Every structure is written in C-alpha cells, then in structure tokens.
Amino acid sequence: MTTTRTNTGRPRPSWFTRFWAIVKYEMLWNIRKKKFLGLVIVAFILATLIWALPVGSSAATGQPIEADPNFAVTFSIPGIGSFLFALIIAMNSISSEFESGTIVPLLTKPVSRTMVFLGKLLATFIIILVTYTIIFVYGVIGGALVYGPQNNLHLLPLGLLGNILSTFIWITLILAAGALSKSTIISTLVAFGLFFGLFFAVPIVSVFAGPSPVLNYLPGGGASGTMMTTQGQIGIGAGTDSIGANLINYALYPSATVDFNMTRIELQGDQPRITQVYAYSEPISLVTLRSVATAVVYTTVLLIVAWIAFKWAQILE
C-alpha cells in the first residue's frame, strides 16, 4: 500500500480514520446527554404502556385480551416522538458547537468541514437507527406476548426505515437552522414553531377547506383518510409523519385506495350539524410515494442548506 504525502511532507492519514473519529466524537456527545437519556426512558415507558394497559384493563375487568396479529406492523413512533428525538439529537449538533466555542479546536484539526458535517450526520443516523430498533424490538416483543403471534414481521425493517426518514426531515431542518443561525435557541424555536404550527394548522385547514393534497407536501401529519382492508377499515395519514406505516400498508395492500373526507358544518335550526362528506380518493401507492418523495426532497434540500451554511461559516468568537 502506498502512503500519500501532504505538501509539508507528512503522510496523509486515511480519510476514513479521520471521519470515524468525528463520528465517535458526535456519538459520545449524544449518548451522554441527559436530555437524550431522559427521552429514551420516556419512549420505553410509553412503549410499555401500549401493551401493559390492555393487560391491566383485562385484569381489572376480567375480559380476555383479544388476539391482534397485526399489532407489530402497526407499531410506530408517533409524529411528535420523531420530532422530539430529532430535536434532542440535532439541537446541539452544530449550533451548540458554535455557541460553546468547541467548534474552534474541532475545525483546526486536519479535518475538512464537509468531513465534520458528514461525520455528524452519520453519527445522528446511527443513534436514531439503534434507538428506534431497540424501541421497535421492545414494543413488538411486548406486543407479541400480550396479543399473541404476529404476522408480517418481515415488514418491520420497512416501517423502521420509514420512521427514520420521517425523523430526518426534522433533523435536517434543525441542522440547517442551527448552521444558519449558530444559535440553539433560534434553531429550536424554528423547529418548534414549524412542527406545532403545522400540527394544529393542518387539521383546522382540513376541516374548513377539506383535506387538500397541498397539505401532504408539508412536513408533518398531512391529510387524514381511511382505507378499507381485509382486516377492516384503518386510518391513514398522508403526510411525512406516517411514512413507516404507509410503506407497510402499501406492501400489505398494494391496490387499496385511501378515501379522504371533509368535515361539513351546517346549521339545523339553532344547532350545528357536523357531517363527514366524501372529498376524494387516492391509491395507497400514490399516498406512499408522495410522502416518501416529499421527505426525500425536504431532507436533501435542508441538508444542502445546512452543509453550505456550515462550510461557509466564519468563526468569529
């Protein structure tokens, strides 16, 4: 193996060695954060409640627990969970380095900013992947113990990847806001504002203007619909928060159609009357493809913005 040398005559260390050092640096930072450990504990408590509550209820009422072979494939990290994981992991990644001044010793090592950026990104991906995998496995095992044997377990990795993609929209948003503002408070406020703005705005808009497909091109829950399957009617979220569930639904029911209704409020005498009126239908393939494509576009664009801002940042303090 030949060793390349730099202009100063020193052997050039391998790209991978330097890159992996950054990944390790970032991973240690994340897994030692109290906020992160706290969120993981909360996630485990919630995952436990999902299957422990029916057990408690059954014990209290004496009613046997009904078998549910589809519990595993419907197990998913909810939108707010994805958002919180993204926030806790990414909020300190770039902006905090600027704020605390630790960016100075880091960027004066023989590592390029692109390498630092990619290392931080890979570390974030690994942490999300490992955390979600553990939560999924824990939830699914608990579910299997409570609801009996589970079907279609081979589709779980698809759901896992979908959840990671949903989370990465928020991660890249926070990274971009952090790299542009160099402020953890600003990046957190931007993320919170956008998430909760959409969280409340989308259902309200859906009620008054109908479940417009436009809503599905924004990050978040998107329009809500229903889909008839062999297992009965199931709820479908058409936004980027539901990519994991939609990928599994598409794999299970590739030709199914999602119906979207709109809420109509009419006055009957003095009393308002609320009815659900059919608005439009879309095949599950389109709903899934659109949510994946939307997530990929957002993630890519925000990543490019974050990278350029990080690469171009001048370290004044």
Added chain:
Amino acid sequence: MTLAIETNGLTKKYGSLIAVNKLDLKVKRNTVHGFLGPNGAGKTTTIKILVGLLRPNEGTVKVLGQELHGGKNAGFLQSFYEEADSRLSIGYMPELPKFPKHLKGSEMLDIYGRMYGMTQQQRKEQIPKLIELVGLKGRENDFIGKYSKGMQQRIGIAQTLLNNPELVILDEPSLGLDPVGMVEVREVVKEIAKEGRTVFVSSHLLFEVEQICTDVTIINRGAALVSDTLQNVSGLLSGPAMLHVEVAKISDTIVNAVKKLPSVSSVIQTGNTLRIQMTTHEDTRAHVSQEITRSGGIIIGMSQKTSNLEDVFIQLISKDQGGKPQ
C-alpha cells in the same frame, strides 16, 4: 531561509471595521515569534485566518510553504476548498480554549489524535507523555466539564502538541492561569522551542514575551508597526542608560569623582543612592564601580535601567495612535 508563516497584504474586514489591514507578516522557521498588540489590534483575527477559521478579504497566506484560502485570485468556488491537510503540521491553541465537556481529558486527546491520523500505538505513547507534561496526571479520566479554567488551558496545550507539530500557534497561552501556571506555560514553550519547532505566540504579557521569544512583531489597528528580532526591537529606543548606585557613606569626593567620568552626564544624590545619568546606552557599570571604590566608597548595590520591550511597545503604540497614551 524558508518561512513558517508568510502573509502579504492580508486584510480582513468586518463590515466597515478593518480588523487586519494589509498585514505583511514573516515568521522564520525554528524561532519563537511573539505577536504583540493592544486589545483589538487584530492578533486573534490574524491567527484565525492562519488556522483556517476565517477567510481574508484580501491578501495571501502561506503556512509552512502551503498557500491557504485559495491564493490571491481565489474565486467563490476556490475559496470553498479547504486545506485540511495543512493543519497536520500545525498545533493551535485558541485564546481561552473551550473543549467538549462530555469528553474525558484523555478521551478527547485520543479522538483528536485519530483526527491527526495517529495510530493506536502512537496515541498510547504520546497521550500519557503530554498529560504528564501539562501536569494533568491523575485527572486525565475526569470529564472536561469538571476541569477548572487553568486545567482547560493545560489540556489545550496538550492537544496542541499531540501531532508533534512543526508550527505551534498559541493565542494568549497564559490567559486565565495563576502565576504558577504562567511560569509552567513559559517553561513548556521553552521546551517546545528547544525541540526545533517554530512557535508563534500572541500575548499581552510583555515580560513573558521577553523571556521566551527570539523574534517579535508588534501590530496595532491591524497593521505591523515593527517586526524583527527581540534584541533589535528592544534596542529601538536605546537611549542613554541610568545607573542607580547605593553607596555606604557617600562623600563629595565620591560624587565629584563620578561626575568627572566622560560617560557621565549628571549625578543626583538621594540619601545613600546616586542616580547617575549616562551619555551612552552601553554598560558602564564596571567603570563607575571602579571610580567609586577608588574614591573610598563601598558599593552596596547597583542597577542599570535600559529601555525594554515594554518601553518600545508603549512608544510605538502611542505614536501610532497619534501620541495618545495607552
């Protein structure tokens, strides 16, 4: 002689403020070069350009022979290119360094060592040596978040030397240290210099610079006022020397004898002390001492006051500010 650092017309602006103004800086290899200037003179900005944290608006920078920031005619895309490899041979300690609190001291050095491409064996040998050198033995496995300011400064020096750098850049290395720590830092800098490395050190502490530096550049308002060897810079203000001699039982005979010396301009007696103004800056203590003894005096103590770096610094800066005192 090849230069460790060379800047030509280096300029850095923050809006309308010119932090570095057409700075031509030349740092010879294997020297300890002091970089002096009052607060806001542009020292830290210049250093940040040298290590790639800031981009200059104009001018060229060469560090260890390698041109940084894409060179003189760098366009937008060229200035995007980073010379990360040039940092393989540089050790840099920022002013009041901040390190990741979530890492332990030795862990941080290990990770930084990997970034320099050091093998496990190299890290295993080098890190304990550096921990010992900076006096952190026994605390290397504590989280940096638990380190005092002085300990952070020490670990900062350790990470600076991790890669056996050819060029060591220290930005105010004694800032925040107690007097013992300051002495220790000076000793470390002297040790580094003995190993044949180039040290470029910015400091407010002129006596510190006088003790460790061979060369000096003084800047103000972003431009160099003087850059030369310490001896030449200190000699810039070499006027006539002043001797203070403490003599037991001073008599008129002694005073008159001293006054008659050709190198003496005037003599003022204050108690047992003679303040002798010389006509030259040369060392004339032997002659004066001989004359006093010959006249029956017994010398208890003698000191010669000559201009030092501080005098030069204050005069140059005052002149540059239009005569206003610092």
